Amino acid sequence: MNAFAISPAQLYSNTPSDFDFKLESLAQEFSTLSEFAEHLAANVDIVFPVIHGKFGEDGGIQELLEKANVPFVGTPSNECLRAFDKHNASLELDAQGFLTVPNFLVEKDKLAKSQLEEWFGSINLNKENGKVIVKPTRAGSSIGVVVAYGANEAAEKAEGIFSEGIDDKVIIEVFLEGGCEFTAIVLDVGTANNSEPIVLLPTEVELQSSISSDIQEDTIFNYRRKYLPTQQVAYHTPPRFPAEVIDCIRKGVSLLFRHFGLRDFARIDGWFLPSPATSLPSSENGVKFGNTEYGAVLFTDINLISGMEQTSFLFQQASKVGFSHSRILRTIVQRACSRFPSLVSSNNAWTALSRKMQSAKQAEIIQNVTCKQKAFVIFGGDTSERQVSLMSGTNVWLNLQGFDDLDVTPCLLAPSSGCSSHNQDLSKSSRDVWTLPYSLVLRHTTEEVHAACFEAIEPERVEITSRLRDQWIDYVKEAKAVVFIAVHGGIGEDGTIQSLLESAGVPYTGPGPIASRTCMDKVATSLAVDHLASYGIHTIPKDVRATEELLKSSLVDIWNDLKAKLQTETVCVKPACDGCSTGVARLRCPEDLEVYANALRGKLPRLPANCLSRAHGVIEMPVPPPESLIFEPFIETDEIIISNKSRNDSTRHLVWKGENEWLEVTVGVVGKRGEMHSLNPSITVKESGDILSLEEKFQGGTGINLTPPPATIMSEDALEKCKKCIEMMANTLGLEGFSRIDAFVNVRSGEVLLIEVNTVPGMTPSTVLIHQALTEEPPIYPHKFFRTLLDLAFARAD
Incomplete structure (x- = not known):
């Protein structure tokens, strides 16, 4: 809970832990939150809070800003506190005549099993195996939300949430079988303090059970399904509901927005139950809002700050009515400005200037459309x-x-x-x-x-x-x-x-056909740079096997043959022509090889965490299976650990033994053919096993990237030698435009051991390439970086 002023370049760090190694030298620290608020009062016109969950949506940051008289976007502190607590909001909904989901409140150290069992009986739910949802009352993004069967398991899951420190209050809700989940964005288009909520077309969240027999998952919209691409979730905007139901949702969201005193924007989630709502206890006391001819509409969660990833519901629903990302955010900020007298004139000037610029821009476009x-x-x-x-x-x-x-x-x-x-x-x-x-x-x-x-x-x-x-x-x-x-x-x-x-x-953009073909084939890539050993560039021995052969042969014989040929006890397996950590696994015994082979045979989309002999995260598998696989010796590296903060020290530290001198790095290369420039290498800390998971590579908010490697791990001389080796490989392979090279580097000598080359590297907001461009002097921001790549393509065409 310390505040820091950071440079724009640091915004592309992946996790809060990423910042811990940059703040001391690159950020301004405020000794207290009050000092931070005073800084804001003196330096900004308006604040746009996008802190999700505690302190962001429970009124914490809002109260701090209110006390310092700092204008901000969004709902006031008291109203945030009132709407954020799911149990209190449920009681409020019921009191206002809305249908609600039956629930039971559990407070830390106050769990009474007998009362919980009585509650199960009161709603005609079997106390031995009745299906319920257990979730914190004050958390977001589906964090801590789990399914439980029966009162005993529900109590256990509640205790788990307490022990993890997620919250000290938990609600247990009836699992709405057969229901359809929806979410709706609401915008306040009123002026000053006059609220005028407009509800955009809601989105139906369609969940599908896992098709894999080895993975038993309940169909809930969990954290992984929210923030990683998956075919287990489909979105429909507008929902596939009757028009009367959609109208009911929009009317209900608007009423809730007004009743809870929300401001500027919000997202409200709920369920549509196609079956009659008479089975819900909350519908017993007369007519409730949410009853329709086609079923029941229930509202369950009020989100004061909607998610703002590039494909989040806010942008999806806004795009349906013609709003771009920048336009919807500008609209929200301008609405907030209208509530603050000190900003009204500025806001009017801003609007006028925007219109003037837009008119000039349109005239210029008409004039120079061919340019x-x-x-x-x-x-x-x-x-x-x-x-x-x-x-x-x-x-x-x-x-x-x-x-x-x-x-x-x-x-x-x-x-x-x-x-x-x-x-x-x-x-x-x-x-x-x-x-x-x-x-x-x-x-x-x-x-x-x-x-x-x-x-x-x-x-x-x-x-x-x-x-x-x-x-x-x-x-x-x-x-x-x-x-x-x-x-x-x-x-x-x-x-x-x-x-x-x-x-x-x-x-x-990117390398030509020959370089692309060479780099796609990991064996061909190794052969192309094999002659560079005297320059400190080395390759890993490989054994290539057809997948069909693997599935038909004795796995024990194959395992023994691999150990003998590769001279290793631990094997790394990966598709011969694929990347992105897909299908990459560490195998330590014939049983591990059998698990991997069975996954290929069954065309499973993923291997569950910890299904191999050594602990690991979820491993995404290539579907359909690749034609051939590469087996390599697994290169041992010393684990980099991010130490936890101690009572006497508020900072975190890197813990690295340094017994093994090799570390895995990933490096972006940019430039013309024969003149490729190496960006700063990155060490990406693996937090859930020996192989970087899909989450750690591409999901925002995960994965810790150290760019460049800290001096306590790698010397400046070794870093420069590493970059020269990377550039030599890039030029030898005929790369141009941009690519990414993954390698092991010796932290003492700077020599490298090639892993693979990606000629079309990941370019998501959270990928390493973005981090590395921002560590250049001066920093290269994403829009400039992508424009540079286009300009290189233009130049090559000329």
């Missing part, structure tokens, strides 16, 4: 990396929109397994390219985007979908555009797209 350079950002595809590709492409597209001289169009390279709900023949759709309007991009998976494409067009237009090999490339060529390739793996990195564009004379 705009067209750019197409292509993402998606077939591989296991297609979801990260969507995240990367979305990030690139949004960042490039700020340039007035660019006309940027997002494009989806369709997945081959797409819209099964449609009758179209999609057997060859992996070569289809769709140009997308704004609102269709904001989805969590390529399959969702693809399905939305079919829903958005007339049936007779389906046949004219552009083909990659002819119409789309001809279209790009005619527009004299450059293509920003953000398709990870598959035809995005094996040289296919590059060859097609090159033969058509269309400029594009």
Whole structure:
């Protein structure tokens, strides 16, 4: 709970732990929160709080700002406190005549099993196995939300929440079987203190059970499903509910916004139960709001600060009515300004200036429409990396929109397994390219985007979908555009797209066809740099096996053969032509190999955490399985631990024994062919096993990146030698534009051991590439970085 003023470059750190190693030298610390509030009062016009959960939505930060007379966006402190507590809000809803979910409050050290069992009986729920939801009363993002069966397990789960320190109050709710979850964004478009809530079209959250028999998961909208792309969740805006139900939701959200005294914006979640609501105890006392001809509408959670990731509900729903990301945020801030007399004149001036600039901009566009350079950002595809590709492409597209001289169009390279709900023949759709309007991009998976494409067009237009090999490339060529390739793996990195564009004379970002083909094949990559050993560049021995052979052979014999050939006791397995940590696992015994082989045989989407002999996180698997696998000796490195804060020390420390001199790094390279420049290497701390998980690589708020490696771990001389080795590899492989090289580095000598090269690296907001660009002198911000990559493509075309 200390406040720091940080540089804009540090905003792209992944986790709070990331900041711990930068704050001392790069940030201004305030001795108290009061001093921080005084600083804000003297230096800012208005504050936009985006702290989720405690202190952000419970009135904490709002009270601090109110005491210092600092204007801020959002709901006042007392109203936040009143709405944030789920139990108190439920009581308020019931008192105001709304249908509510039956619930039972449990307070820390006050759990009475007999009373809990009585509650189960009072709502006709079996106390032995009745299904309930257990969740903290004051937390967000589905943190601590679990399913329980029966009173005993519910009590155990409640105690677990207490012991983890998430909250000291827990509510146990009836599990709404057969219900459909929804969420609705509400905007206050009134002026000054006159509230006028407008509810956008709600979103239905459709959850599907895991298709894997080995993974038993309840279908709840948990943290992983919220913030990582998954085909277990689909979003429908507007919901697939009757019009009367949607009207009821919007009316109810508006009433709640007014009743709780909310301001500017909020998100309210709930459930639609298609069955009659007479079974709910809260409907016994007369007519309740939420009863409709088609079923019951119940409101369960009030979120004072909606999520603001690029594809969050706020932006999804706003895009349906024509709002871009920047426009909806500007609208919210301007609404907040109208409540503060000191900002009214500024706000009016801002609005007038905005209109003037917009008019001038429109006139300039009309005058110079032919001068705009067209750019197409292509993402998606077939591989296991297609979801990260969507995240990367979305990030690139949004960042490039700020340039007035660019006309940027997002494009989806369709997945081959797409819209099964449609009758179209999609057997060859992996070569289809769709140009997308704004609102269709904001989805969590390529399959969702693809399905939305079919829903958005007339049936007779389906046949004219552009083909990659002819119409789309001809279209790009005619527009004299450059293509920003953000398709990870598959035809995005094996040289296919590059060859097609090159033969058509269309400029594009990244390396050419030959370099792409070489780097896609990990064995070919090793062979290409094998002669550089005298310069300190080394490769890892490899054994390549066909997946089909693996599944048909004796796994014990294969294991013994691998140990003998690779001279190792521990093996690293990975797809021969894939990346993104997909299918990468550490195997220590024949039983581990059997678990891995069974996952391939069963086409499982993931290996659950800790299913191998050594503890590990969830391992995403390639589906369908790859044609071949690479086995390598597992390179042992000393674990880097982020120490916990002690009572006498408020800071965290790096703990690294240094017994093994090798560490894993990832390095971005940028520039012209033969003149590639190495960015600062990053050490990414693995927090849940030996292999970086998908979360640690791409999910915002996870993964700790140390960029550059701290001097306590790696000397300046070793760092410079490492960067020179990386540049030599990049130039030897013929890389250009930008790529990412993963390697082990000797922290004493700076020599490197090549792991792999990614010619289309991740470009999501939380990826290492963004961090590294920001550590350059001067910092390169994402929009400038992506523009630089386009300019390199332009230059190459010239």
